[in-house]
Amino acid sequence: MESESELIYVIDDDRRVREALAALLRANGRDVHAFNSGKEFLDTPRQGVVACMILDLRMPDMSGLEVQKLVSRDSIPVIFITGRGDVPSTVLAMKGGAVDFLTKPLDEDALMRAVDAAFARAQVLRKEAEDAAMLDALYQSLTPREQELLPLISSGLLNKQAAAVLGITEYTVQVHRGHIMRKMRADSFATLVRQASKLQLETSSTTRFDA
Template sequence: MPERRAEIVVVDDDRSVLKAMSRQISLMGHRPVVFDDPRQGVCHVREGNGDCLLLDLQMPDASGLDVQDMLSGLPVPIVFVSGFATIPATVQAMQNGAVTFLEKPVEYAELELAIETALKKGADLRANPDDQSAADELLASLTERQKDVFRILVTGVTNKEIAQELGIGERTVKAHRHAIMERLEADSIADIYRLAARLGLN
């Protein structure tokens, strides 16, 4: 837990959710700042506020993905929270750098872990902006299928498990792993894990 009270910005059009999230965040020892208007939340973060952003996916004025795009490049980690997440939206959010995706209703322990992970990633982003930019560029160099393999690979599973997860052959997974190692300029799987850590993916 950080020494100072971290500012956790919550953006959700449902005021009952804002109230519940605010209470949980306060119990964790952090300071909640809530917005039911996504554009107000964007302005607040762009002014240099917030250590972490809890963001609803579906809102009437601007979607969570829209907000994520508006804040692109800022060192504020985003945790998506939604009761109606689709697989394409979840994939897009994660590919754009989201820390994780939580389903409503969110359990206290689950939320606390997500916030702690996001705060650590935010600290790393602010401490090593050049390293983060380089890591982002390397990840962006992968094809979409290679990104899929990479995200599963860094969880420590086998080629066979990756193949089963993605519905592809084990030989294809090996080919993707070889290409990933080359594109990410990695000499070993340890290099891959270190890169994933910089990206907040493990």
């Protein structure tokens, strides 16, 4: 039985295709919400579930590629479907992160393999988003001074060097460093460096220190 928290959005302006796809997916144990246009989908409040999208390439008013671009930040993997092959569009779709590009009439096995791949990607994207949100929350728990210090020490500056850059004592840097390690839940300095890299922290380009 499939997880109830997984949802497939089907977007196709052809009612017959849309209904046939929805029926096929439901017969395979999937939860489906169908829409007749990209606008209808975008105007509908999104549910907080792991989702993927089966998206028609050519639709009036808003093409599938346009919809893909608008949902690219929502961590919703896209499977494109089209009535005819189109190499340039296929290239654009895949560059945009599409999981697959299927031509109508759809092969059921190929479609379900694509759906499985899309949900696998969706799970990874959701985990990455959750981890990023948690890391940002840890970073936001730092004081402004600790946020200033983190990129300095993670870039390899010694305590005395970071102290000179900030105009504070080396002992103060040591104290702040301990607080940063604790608040960031870093079990080692290497972990802290990786966290700072993921946060894309950078020291000011005008800051220099010669040892």
